[in-house]
Every structure is written in C-alpha cells, then in structure tokens.
Amino acid sequence: MKQYLELCQRIVDQGKWVENKRTGTRCLTVINADLEYDVANNQFPMITTRKSYYKAAIAELLGYLRGYDSAEQFRSIGCKTWDANANENSAWLNNPNRKGEDDMGRVYGVQGRGWQRPDGSTLDQLAKVINNLKNGIDDRGEIITFYNPGEFELGCLRPCMHTHTFSLLGDTLYLTSYQRSCDVPLGLNFNQIQCFVLLALVAQITGHKAGKAYHKITNAHIYENQLDLMRDVQLKREPFASPQLKINPEIKSLEDIETWVTRDDFEVVGYQCHEAIQYPFSV
Ligand SMILES: Nc1nc(=O)c2c([nH]1)NC[C@@H]1CN(c3ccc(C(=O)N[C@@H](CCC(=O)O)C(=O)O)cc3)CN21
Numbered sequence: 124m125k126q127y128l129e130l131c132q133r134i135v136d137q138g139k140w141v142e143n144k145r146t147g148t149r150c151l152t153v154i155n156a157d158l159e160y161d162v163a164n165n166q167f168p169m170i171t172t173r174k175s176y177y178k179a180a181i182a183e184l185l186g187y188l189r190g191y192d193s194a195e196q197f198r199s200i201g202c203k204t205w206d207a208n209a210n211e212n213s214a215w216l217n218n219p220n221r222k223g224e225d226d227m228g229r230v231y232g233v234q235g236r237g238w239q240r241p242d243g244s245t246l247d248q249l250a251k252v253i254n255n256l257k258n259g260i261d262d263r264g265e266i267i268t269f270y271n272p273g274e275f276e277l278g279c280l281r282p283c284m285h286t287h288t289f290s291l292l293g294d295t296l297y298l299t300s301y302q303r304s305c306d307v308p309l310g311l312n313f314n315q316i317q318c319f320v321l322l323a324l325v326a327q328i329t330g331h332k333a334g335k336a337y338h339k340i341t342n343a344h345i346y347e348n349q350l351d352l353m354r355d356v357q358l359k360r361e362p363f364a365s366p367q368l369k370i371n372p373e374i375k376s377l378e379d380i381e382t383w384v385t386r387d388d389f390e391v392v393g394y395q396c397h398e399a400i401q402y403p404f405s406v
Pocket residue numbers: 175176179203204205208280306309310311312313400401402404405406
C-alpha cells in the first residue's frame with residue numbers, strides 16, 4: 124500500500140501534463156515505476172484508502188486466462204470493465220473488424236491462448252508455460268505476451284499489462300509483469316491484484332511455492348478529471364494493514380480455471396478500508 128501511495132504522490136508532485144488524443148483528456152504523467160508484491164507472505168495488495176472491488180479484478184484475470192473476446196463473457200463472470208471499450212470507444216465502433224455488440228476483438232487472452240501462426244495454426248502460450256512449470260522447467264523464456272503489434276487493428280484496445288514472465292528458482296516461482304500504460308486511480312487498483320493472483324494461482328496449479336511478483340510500469344498517469352479526488356481525498360487518508368487472500372485449494376489445473384473456477388473461489392480475510400471513491404473513467 125505504501126508503494127502505491129508513494130507513486131500517487133510522486134505523480135502529483137513531479138508529474139508532467141501530457142495531452143491524450145485517444146481519450147481527449149490530458150494526464151499528469153511520470154515514467155517508470157517498479158512495484159513488488161509479497162505473495163510468499165500473503166500480503167494481498169488491495170487498496171485500503173478506498174473501497175476496492177477485488178472480485179471484479181479477479182474475474183477480469185480469469186477472463187484473460189480463458190481467452191475471452193467479448194464484454195458479454197466478462198459480464199457473465201462478474202466483471203463490467205470491458206463494456207465501455209467494447210461498445211463506446213469511437214475508433215473501435217468505426218473499425219470494420221468489430222463483429223458487433225460487445226466484441227473486443229483479438230485482445231489479451233485471445234493472443235495468450237490463440238496466437239496465430241503463419242501456417243494458420245495457433246499457439247497456446249499459457250498452456251506451454253503451465254506445462255513446463257509443472258515439470259519443473261524454466262527455459263528462461265516462460266513468457267506470455269498479449270502484445271501483438273501486427274494485430275492491433277483487430278482489437279478494441281492495445282493491452283496495457285502486456286507481458287508476464289515466470290521464473291523458477293528451486294521450488295519457488297516468481298513473476299515479472301510489464302505494463303506500458305497505467306491509469307493509477309482505476310486500473311492499477313485492478314492490476315496489482317491481478318499480478319498477485321496470477322502468481323499465487325500459477326504456483327498453486329504447478330505445485331510450487333510463490334515468491335514475489337514484480338510489476339514494472341512505463342507510463343503511469345492520473346487523468347485530469349481524477350486529480351482532485353486523488354490529491355484532496357484519497358491521499359489524505361491513512362492506509363490500513365494489507366489483508367490476506369485465500370484461494371480455493373481445490374483449484375489444481377489449468378482445466379479447472381477454464382471450466383468451473385469463479386470469482387467466489389477467492390476470499391479476502393482482514394480487509395479494512397476507507398469509504399468508496401468513484402473515479403471518472405476515460406474511454
Ligand atoms: N481509462 C481507462 N482506465 C483503465 O483502467 C482501463 C481502461 N481505460 N480500459 C481497459 C481497462 C478496463 N479497466 C477498468 C475499467 C473500469 C474500472 C472501474 O470502473 N472500477 C471501479 C468500479 C469497479 C466495479 O464496480 O466493479 C473502481 O472503483 O475500481 C476499473 C478498471 C482497466 N482498464
């Protein structure tokens with residue numbers, strides 16, 4: 124929590140204003156932030172200086188791991204975060220590749236589970252990584268990347284947290300996640316949870332201890348219409364201690380994640396927080 128608040132304060136104190144053509148809203152911006160999460164000691168990085176909707180963040184991650192490509196699929200598992208980008212983003216609405224209501228196109232999990240090869244076959248990046256890790260193999264390339272510049276025009280948004288690298292040291296699994304663009308008041312609240320859960324979950328299904336998750340962010344920003352709430356409300360609050368995350372121990376394989384796991388297989392213990400803050404969302 125301390126590192127989150129320090130990043131917010133750094134943006135407020137040292138950020139530079141950058142115009143953003145896509146959303147039409149300028150952002151106070153810093154470059155480069157390194158966060159880390161202690162998964163080994165179950166310090167769940169939920170924001171405590173406002174209410175955090177952690178189940179929606181976990182549902183979003185489950186949708187990525189399943190290769191979902193429609194906002195309807197995300198809604199059906201308890202996550203509304205893709206409604207606006209699938210249905211209100213003018214560039215995407217005018218894109219001839221959009222297949223209709225709720226279509227997100229070839230984003231995130233579509234690339235992670237079905238990267239298109241030149242011969243027409245597909246590569247399941249996630250299954251390869253899980254298989255290797257299960258067999259104790261780290262080939263120094265246990266990478267899942269959603270970033271496919273050749274297919275950007277086939278999706279509603281370029282992935283923000285775009286690459287996840289797993290590393291095995293003895294019986295301990297580590298994760299390094301890379302993010303090119305980060306909406307610190309809204310998106311980061313979700314992304315911190317997702318880095319933590321991705322490591323905890325993959326460690327559980329591959330039979331390893333979880334170590335640390337490292338989260339590397341390039342462009343970290345606060346949109347202009349979020350700044351007053353961040354500076355004058357959220358940053359004035361004292362954080363509470365981190366809660367703990369309990370994951371259903373019956374989750375044992377990638378197939379479990381694909382078939383029956385829901386957001387209710389994840390439970391938070393000891394969460395204390397300040398009141399909700401509703402930040403504006405820029406599409
Ligand atoms: N401008 C922008 N910021 C983002 O963080 C973002 C995008 N766009 N586009 C793609 C995804 C969608 N994400 C989102 C979208 C909405 C919320 C959001 O509204 N969160 C609220 C309530 C969540 C709920 O009730 O489930 C919050 O207070 O955290 C969070 C992340 C993250 N990404």
